[in-house]
Amino acid sequence: MNTPAIKELLYKIGDDQLILGHRNSEWTGLGPILEEDIAFCSMAQDKIGQSLAIFSILHELGEPDPDTNAFLRDAKLFKNCQYVEMPIGEFDFSIVRHFLFDNAEAIRFKHLTDSSFIPLANLSKKIKGELKYHTMHANTWIKRLGNGSKESIDRVQKALNDSWTMALGMFEVSPYEAELIQEKIFVGEKVIMQEWYESISATIEGTELSLPDLYSSKPMLGGRQGLHTESLIKLLDEMSEVIRLDPEAEW
Amino acid sequence: MKDLLTKDVVWNKLKVVKDPEIPTLSLVDMGIIRELNIEGDSVEVVITPTFVGCPAIEMMKDEIESALLSMGFQNVLVRVSFSYQWNSDMINEAGRKSLVEFGLAPPPQHQLIEDIEILERIPCPACKGTNTELRNSFGPTLCRSIHYCNDCKEAFQQFKPVN
Numbered sequence: 073m074n075t076p077a078i079k080e081l082l083y084k085i086g087d088d089q090l091i092l093g094h095r096n097s098e099w100t101g102l103g104p105i106l107e108e109d110i111a112f113c114s115m116a117q118d119k120i121g122q123s124l125a126i127f128s129i130l131h132e133l134g135e136p137d138p139d140t141n142a143f144l145r146d147a148k149l150f151k152n153c154q155y156v157e158m159p160i161g162e163f164d165f166s167i168v169r170h171f172l173f174d175n176a177e178a179i180r181f182k183h184l185t186d187s188s189f190i191p192l193a194n195l196s197k198k199i200k201g202e203l204k205y206h207t208m209h210a211n212t213w214i215k216r217l218g219n220g221s222k223e224s225i226d227r228v229q230k231a232l233n234d235s236w237t238m239a240l241g242m243f244e245v246s247p248y249e250a251e252l253i254q255e256k257i258f259v260g261e262k263v264i265m266q267e268w269y270e271s272i273s274a275t276i277e278g279t280e281l282s283l284p285d286l287y288s289s290k291p292m293l294g295g296r297q298g299l300h301t302e303s304l305i306k307l308l309d310e311m312s313e314v315i316r317l318d319p320e321a322e323w
Numbered sequence: 324m325k326d327l328l329t330k331d332v333v334w335n336k337l338k339v340v341k342d343p344e345i346p347t348l349s350l351v352d353m354g355i356i357r358e359l360n361i362e363g364d365s366v367e368v369v370i371t372p373t374f375v376g377c378p379a380i381e382m383m384k385d386e387i388e389s390a391l392l393s394m395g396f397q398n399v400l401v402r403v404s405f406s407y408q409w410n411s412d413m414i415n416e417a418g419r420k421s422l423v424e425f426g427l428a429p430p431p432q433h434q435l436i437e438d439i440e441i442l443e444r445i446p447c448p449a450c451k452g453t454n455t456e457l458r459n460s461f462g463p464t465l466c467r468s469i470h471y472c473n474d475c476k477e478a479f480q481q482f483k484p485v486n
Contacts (some may be wrong), residue, residue, distance in 0.1 A: 107459040107469075114461035118434070121465075125405065198375055198408040201486045202482015205460050 074255055078189050079259040081258055086126035087152035089123030090142055098160050122199050129191050143312040147305050153295040155238040157304040168231040171210040171240040172201055174281035176268045178203045211275045218279025225280045236284045242289030330359055336339045340386045344464055350423040354413025365398035371407045374465040375436055410486035422482050423448055430484035445481050447472035
């Protein structure tokens with residue numbers, strides 16, 4: 073078993089879920105309508121729960137326990153893409169990120185159901201079903217806002233354009249990419265990115281929006297290597313406030 | 324006492340353990356208890372959550388453990404595993420009845436969910452009519468969605484289909 077490669081992969085997907093889960097939770101009480109408060113905090117709970125399950129597999133592979141790993145790890149050891157750490161911004165930015173990220177995530181977990189690393193394949197079979205609700209929610213909003221008023225179309229289009237290079241950073245390859253593909257642990261970022269572009273194009277086609285070209289801009293890379301923005305440091309500070317004050321706290 | 328604890332007996336006795344959020348629904352009928360391995364006065368139970376992020380799973384583990392200890396087992400191990408992936412077709416007939424009893428619409432049986440349209444026109448648990456609409460595919464817990472009955476003029480919740 074190629075443990076270093078598997079750990080790298082698990083950290084990448086676990087950290088994406090954890091960080092975006094926390095960002096989603098920030099909509100609690102701020103959603104434009106009550107249903108969106110509920111939707112974003114449910115998706116937060118799903119994503120944070122999924123990260124816990126991934127960190128539990130890491131723990132079985134000898135990494136620190138899930139709480140320590142989530143709350144007390146140094147920012148430069150986080151492998152999430154930079155896109156998920158960005159502040160929630162306005163609802164347009166968050167909905168576009170939800171659309172771009174969750175569609176990629178659904179494809180990622182769909183392929184991971186075939187992973188030769190069985191604990192991850194099993195977990196992915198479960199997560200894949202849950203994510204249908206996330207992509208449905210995102211696609212519904214994109215269709216609604218992308219066929220809405222001039223303001224909603226313009227704002228979503230601007231959010232798409234502004235997000236594009238960050239979103240492409242989701243597909244930054246791992247140093248173990250070739251081994252992961254060869255050992256059938258993971259299909260590889262290139263396949264995920266292409267299927268993702270086809271999938272989001274299908275939704276965008278039914279709207280007044282247009283997608284930037286896949287290769288028109290340089291992806292914002294670094295997250296997968298532990299390079300992060302100020303936003304992640306601030307987020308981690310906030311997340312770990314309680315555990316640092318009282319490491320034994322239970323709630 | 325000990326020799327009475329056959330698999331069937333224990334399985335049946337475990338029906339006293341209910342979902343912490345749906346007090347009419349037993350964990351057995353819900354389908355989250357996947358394995359029961361008895362060896363003398365030791366027992367191992369394998370459970371799998373309805374949703375990966377279900378916050379009630381720790382409580383369920385504790386309640387299964389105390390139920391088994393009170394049956395007379397000396398060593399009890401309750402393990403959460405994803406070797407089984409729970410889907411809403413694992414709720415049995417008794418479980419579906421318990422959901423209705425609690426006022427929740429049971430999930431449509433699906434085999435494989437290809438389209439989320441499955442959430443539309445869910446029969447209202449009060450009037451049984453299907454003049455209903457989906458209001459939110461996310462609800463008060465991860466496993467529930469919110470619907471509205473146009474005849475009763477009232478909102479209701481459904482235990483979500485998932486696979």
